[in-house]
Amino acid sequence: MIRQLIAVIIFCAGFTGGYAQIVSKDLTAGNYKISLEWNDSVFYSGNIVVQEEGNSTNSFTASGFHSGYNWDSLADLNNDGINEYIIELETGETRSDYNMYLIFDFTKSIQPLYKVHNAEIITGVDKTPVIVSNMRLGPPAMEAKYSYVLKYDKGKLHTLTNPDESKVLKELVPFEEDYSDLISSYAGKADPCGENSDVKNYYAAYIVQQKIVNNEDAGWKFFDKNYTCSNKNDMKAEIKKIADDNYSKITNPGSFNFNQ
Numbered sequence: 001m002i003r004q005l006i007a008v009i010i011f012c013a014g015f016t017g018g019y020a021q022i023v024s025k026d027l028t029a030g031n032y033k034i035s036l037e038w039n040d041s042v043f044y045s046g047n048i049v050v051q052e053e054g055n056s057t058n059s060f061t062a063s064g065f066h067s068g069y070n071w072d073s074l075a076d077l078n079n080d081g082i083n084e085y086i087i088e089l090e091t092g093e094t095r096s097d098y099n100m101y102l103i104f105d106f107t108k109s110i111q112p113l114y115k116v117h118n119a120e121i122i123t124g125v126d127k128t129p130v131i132v133s134n135m136r137l138g139p140p141a142m143e144a145k146y147s148y149v150l151k152y153d154k155g156k157l158h159t160l161t162n163p164d165e166s167k168v169l170k171e172l173v174p175f176e177e178d179y180s181d182l183i184s185s186y187a188g189k190a191d192p193c194g195e196n197s198d199v200k201n202y203y204a205a206y207i208v209q210q211k212i213v214n215n216e217d218a219g220w221k222f223f224d225k226n227y228t229c230s231n232k233n234d235m236k237a238e239i240k241k242i243a244d245d246n247y248s249k250i251t252n253p254g255s256f257n258f259n260q
Helices: 177-189 200-213 216-227 230-250
Strands: 003-013 018-029 032-039 044-050 056-067 068-075 084-094 097-105 116-117 119-122 129-137 144-154 157-160
Touching: 018 068, 032 068, 032 116, 056 084, 056 129, 097 119, 116 129, 129 230, 144 200, 177 200, 177 216, 200 216, 216 230
Parallel strands: none
Antiparallel strands: 003 018, 018 032, 032 044, 044 056, 068 084, 084 097, 097 116, 119 129, 129 144, 144 157
16 A cells, blocks of 8 residues: 655745745655655655665665656556555646656665656556656657656567567557658748758658667668758767667667656
């Protein structure tokens, strides 16, 4: 049973009439007490303390990495009969970074093992629950997005790369028309061939998404068909670097380690 207690302490910020709230929240998962605290007027002011009940020497502390609490839950992420523990925290102020999952496995460590930004948990589709992370490239308003799937197995969190092994991953195959429409909309507002054009982010996002579902060739066919500016070769090299860098990061298990 997870018990929750929330306490709010309000203090006056100078004589300007402004107020800020230092918010604290206590959670309990099994034999562990998790205490959160943050300033609701300051992004990334949040701290965490994890303590094992009855063992004051076994504790973990981290500071300055979240902006508030959303929810927490027990979930058996690998169907081994032992629940992992997930806390969803608030993070930044933009659509590019809106939440963070902390994943605990108390059979291995008192501290969170992994953190995943822009995350949602999907159950009842694949054999085991999976986590989908939704990422953006370029300015948030561009809607240049891609998504990938994470699975917790044998104590490790890793990115799924074979659509035949995941129905959720199969659903992430991108529709060419969606990206074509975004590119057309961009061209109606700005010069896609201009020196400061951000249109490359749409192509990069589409190619990353195709790489994620193991079909990168389709991404480059889309680029070759739709990009008609005179700097095509240079832009292709730039987009390749963006796509490769993003794919390398999300397929590196170390990218999700919680380390403070």
